Amino acid sequence: MNTNSNTYTVIYSIILVVVVAAVLAFAAMFLKPMQDANVKKDTIGQILTAATVEGDDILATYQQEIESANYSRGERFGVYLDALNENYSAGELAMKNKNLNNFVLLALFVALIVLLGFTPLGLIPLGFINVTILCVPVIVGTLFMGWKNGLILGLAFGLTSFISALIKPSALVATLMAASPLCVAVMSILPRLCVPLAAWAMYSVLRKDHENIATIVASVAGSITNTVLYLGLMLLFYVMNGIDAAPVLGLIGGTALIAGSCEAIAAAILCTPILAALRRVRK
Numbered sequence: 001m002n003t004n005s006n007t008y009t010v011i012y013s014i015i016l017v018v019v020v021a022a023v024l025a026f027a028a029m030f031l032k033p034m035q036d037a038n039v040k041k042d043t044i045g046q047i048l049t050a051a052t053v054e055g056d057d058i059l060a061t062y063q064q065e066i067e068s069a070n071y072s073r074g075e076r077f078g079v080y081l082d083a084l085n086e087n088y089s090a091g092e093l094a095m096k097n098k099n100l101n102n103f104v105l106l107a108l109f110v111a112l113i114v115l116l117g118f119t120p121l122g123l124i125p126l127g128f129i130n131v132t133i134l135c136v137p138v139i140v141g142t143l144f145m146g147w148k149n150g151l152i153l154g155l156a157f158g159l160t161s162f163i164s165a166l167i168k169p170s171a172l173v174a175t176l177m178a179a180s181p182l183c184v185a186v187m188s189i190l191p192r193l194c195v196p197l198a199a200w201a202m203y204s205v206l207r208k209d210h211e212n213i214a215t216i217v218a219s220v221a222g223s224i225t226n227t228v229l230y231l232g233l234m235l236l237f238y239v240m241n242g243i244d245a246a247p248v249l250g251l252i253g254g255t256a257l258i259a260g261s262c263e264a265i266a267a268a269i270l271c272t273p274i275l276a277a278l279r280r281v282r283k
Helices: 006-050 058-067 074-087 090-117 135-145 147-167 171-179 181-206 211-240 246-282
Strands: 123-125 130-132
Touching (some): 090 135, 135 147, 135 181, 135 211, 135 246, 147 181, 171 181, 171 211, 171 246, 211 246
Antiparallel strands (some): 123 130
């Protein structure tokens, strides 16, 4: 790629913005417990001030006034205590932290997809088509955070694939791109949106019996879904646009067999240990 071109500048800017956003999100997640503690301490201080309770240690004074069976001022700030317990219930704080963690992970997964999509790390060119491992972060993110977040990752995968096709299309995609860029866009995005749905469906059915087996089957299912739908739509759009598909039938079939098998095996090997590590960290 020409490093002096506008396309390179735009792609570099996108990657930089996504990476910086992921770093900031991670910092926010790391500092969130301390922020919650400071906010709670400040709220307690205001409650004690309003109740005319004094003490050097705010938290100790608060607990003493609440837990004492014979305190005389308790009724003065009962309303404040109810509000505090409502605002800082353990369940609510846990939910907020979980949502923040998911947001940070989602940002990191999107950054990883963009990085893999625009570098040789994620797309392995075979000349006639590109073998991709971008299914791996989509599948891992889906099985770890749910299918809704998986759809966002699938969309990021699809957009990355389409932009890559615009910049440097493979031989098969270049022919279709000349006839209909819209078909290439649909072919790039739609199969990638189906990847998390297929993976989550298989995982949901099998995880009750054996989670590791469910992860492997879901990974393979997601990868195969991507390969079959992508190449199937390519063949369909060839025919719809009046392009003779006979010369490339063997090429598409070989790609489905070789590239599809490699991608499915890679997904099965990589997704299981990555998910296991993420689950250990979450626990």
